[in-house]
């Protein structure tokens with residue numbers, strides 16, 4: 001039986017990884033690793049009780065695969081220890097995503113890239129996964145040249161601290177801000193990550209740079225505004241695409257209705273469209289509000305709205321799907 005380690009096992013993504021392994025019936029020896037704060041915490045996995053250990057350079061002896069769910073600085077510390085022990089890593093941080101030797105994989109889109117790994121496979125940014133799962137079938141048919149995206153990102157995208165900020169501030173609007181620069185309850189924050197000289201945030205660059213790598217298209221243009229919203233879980237995105245080929249909306253809907261990983265929920269006259277409450281705690285990306293971009297008379301553009309659970313498909317499920325391919 002293979003030995004799998006979850007690094008960052010006590011966090012929002014790590015806890016979901018534990019559930020995904022169980023749900024997908026991946027029987028294994030499981031090691032749970034986190035900081036000294038979590039040493040000794042107990043978690044259930046199938047019928048076993050597993051005790052969380054403190055991450056250290058010896059944590060990877062006899063480990064076959066590691067699922068990473070830590071921030072970049074921590075990932076940069078432990079991943080070299082794991083590589084020394086010939087562990088194959090699927091990492092959720094952004095520390096290695098754009099490295100040439102590191103495949104960046106969404107299994108519905110570029111599973112063939114997994115074979116190019118040299119020990120690390122990176123899981124893409126959560127908003128990027130949700131957008132590209134929604135758009136993949138349209139890209140194959142019409143070839144997307146340019147995307148204009150506004151994201152509405154849940155507080156759990158910032159981990160356990162983000163969830164605590166919203167829950168505390170909903171009870172007491174003066175409760176401290178630990179995850180965000182401003183109160184998030186009853187508010188929106190149009191900043192996720194630091195801004196550069198162009199006024200573009202790190203999260204916004206990820207959508208362009210990671211989409212280019214996943215789709216193998218360095219000419220793809222992405223203009224994105226990332227917004228944190230007071231939603232517990234499930235990111236939403238309003239997307240307009242401009243394509244090389246003219247778009248037939250009926251054909252686009254047909255493609256979306258059978259696209260892998262997508263549920264087309266698109267009947268606006270009967271108030272049927274994706275919403276984050278409904279897409280929470282499941283793995284599909286819901287797509288709706290599919291319509292012609294009326295500002296483009298050439299019919300090369302289309303707009304849609306999509307929602308997906310960013311802790312599941314945007315992180316844990318995507319990583320476990322990659323692990324399944326490796327296994």
Ligand SMILES: NC(=O)c1ccc[n+]([C@@H]2O[C@H](COP(=O)([O-])OP(=O)(O)OC[C@H]3O[C@@H](n4cnc5c(N)ncnc54)[C@H](OP(=O)(O)O)[C@@H]3O)[C@@H](O)[C@H]2O)c1
Pocket residue numbers: 007008009010011012013014033034035036037038039055068069070071072074092093094125126156157158159160161310311314315
């Ligand atoms: N949340 C999302 O929706 C999402 C989506 C996609 C990607 N990601 C990425 O996934 C990673 C994890 O995110 P998260 O939201 O799960 O964060 P989180 O809830 O804050 O969890 C962080 C995890 O890292 C552990 N950790 C912190 N310091 C450590 C140390 N010095 N040594 C060992 N472990 C340490 C924590 O352990 P303790 O409990 O012991 O502190 C915890 O298990 C991040 O890179 C994030 O960008 C997150």
